[in-house]
Amino acid sequence: MTESLEKRQQRLAQKQAQLQKLEAEVKTALRKRETQKLVILGRFLLELLERGIFDKRVYEENLDKFLVRNYDRAIFGLPLLEEEQPKKKKQRVVKTKTVQPAPEKVKPIEIPDPVTSVLTERKLMERTVTEADFNV
Numbered sequence: 001m002t003e004s005l006e007k008r009q010q011r012l013a014q015k016q017a018q019l020q021k022l023e024a025e026v027k028t029a030l031r032k033r034e035t036q037k038l039v040i041l042g043r044f045l046l047e048l049l050e051r052g053i054f055d056k057r058v059y060e061e062n063l064d065k066f067l068v069r070n071y072d073r074a075i076f077g078l079p080l081l082e083e084e085q086p087k088k089k090k091q092r093v094v095k096t097k098t099v100q101p102a103p104e105k106v107k108p109i110e111i112p113d114p115v116t117s118v119l120t121e122r123k124l125m126e127r128t129v130t131e132a133d134f135n136v
Contacts, residue, residue: 045059063076068081
C-alpha cells in the first residue's frame with residue numbers, strides 16, 4: 001500500500017517545518033554564545049585595565065575612535081558626535097604594548113556547545129529527507 005502524493009507532500013512540509021525550527025534554534029544558540037563571548041571579553045578587558053596590565057590611555061583613545069554611533073558613545077560617557085558616521089566594515093588595527101601574562105593561572109570554564117546541545121535535545125532526524133522519499 002503506497003501513500004498518496006498528497007500525504008507525502010504533507011509529510012515533506014512537516015519535515016521542512018521541523019528543520020526550519022531546528023535551524024532557528026541553532027541560530028539563536030549561536031547568537032547567545034557570541035553574546036556570552038563578548039561579555040566575557042569585556043570583563044577580561046576591564047580586569048586588565050584594573051590591574052594596570054593594559055594602558056588605560058590607549059583603551060580610551062581607541063574607544064573614542066571606534067565608537068561612531070551616538071547611542072554607543074553615550075553608554076560609555078563619551079561626547080556625542082555632531083553628525084553620526086556610518087559604521088565602517090573594515091577591521092581596525094589597534095597598536096598596544098606587549099601584554100604580560102597575569103600572575104595567577106585561571107582555570108578555563110567548559111561551556112557546552114549550543115549547536116550540539118540543541119541537536120541532541122531535539123534528536124534531529126537520523127537521515128536527510130530526499131526527493132526519493134517522495135517519489136510515487
